[in-house]
Amino acid sequence: MGATATVEAPAAGAKKKERAASKGRGALARTTSARTAPEEGSCADGRGPAPKPAGKTRTADSAGKRNKALGRKGEDAAARYLEQRGYDIVARNWKCVAGEADIVARDEDWLVFIEVKTRRNTDKGFPSEAVDERKRSRYERIALAWAASHSDTDVPVRFDVVSIVVVGKDKAVIRHHMNAFTR
Numbered sequence: 001m002g003a004t005a006t007v008e009a010p011a012a013g014a015k016k017k018e019r020a021a022s023k024g025r026g027a028l029a030r031t032t033s034a035r036t037a038p039e040e041g042s043c044a045d046g047r048g049p050a051p052k053p054a055g056k057t058r059t060a061d062s063a064g065k066r067n068k069a070l071g072r073k074g075e076d077a078a079a080r081y082l083e084q085r086g087y088d089i090v091a092r093n094w095k096c097v098a099g100e101a102d103i104v105a106r107d108e109d110w111l112v113f114i115e116v117k118t119r120r121n122t123d124k125g126f127p128s129e130a131v132d133e134r135k136r137s138r139y140e141r142i143a144l145a146w147a148a149s150h151s152d153t154d155v156p157v158r159f160d161v162v163s164i165v166v167v168g169k170d171k172a173v174i175r176h177h178m179n180a181f182t183r
Contacts, residue, residue: 070166074118075102078162081174087112097147098141103162111155113139113146115180118164118172128163128177136181 079089082105090111091104103114115135117127136159143157159181165173 018101022081070118070120070167071116074162074164074172075116077118077164077172077174078116079103081162081176082114092145094142096142096145098145099138101139101146104146107158109155110158111143111146111152112158112160113143115139116162116164118166120159120166122165126163126175128161128175128180131161131180136162139181 014119048083075092079092082103083089086107088106089103089173090106092102094101101113101114103112105112105114116130117130139159158179161177161178161180163175167173
């Protein structure tokens, strides 16, 4: 089951390649060392199409932008929802070394750190299911960073999740999971 290759120009080590070819050691051993320039759109080694450049494609970029826009709309809706229920929004998208809190609010005596999760559908589960142990741990570190940098630290702290599923144009189902991190 040996394949043959044409050697275009003998070069140093050509005999070694010919011997390797005769022993059936694979196509790479039977290639020539005097290569011509690769065709446009092919790999530099001439073995097929050129690899796609690293990074996101246009499709991934536009999906990422759509997801960010959806997240922003969800956070806006969550803030309106919380304000209608008497919460005082203290900060939005508060960043620290531990990460970012979507919303920090006051609910009576409580300081509440709120993670907002928004999805277009439930094909991959409900939004609140995306808040795993790692995210919970991150929010606890965020609360510690808040306490270190703010004076209102002698208050009870709570972690909530606002889960939003879009069900139509300008319509969504909002579910507020209060004290979501208790076990």
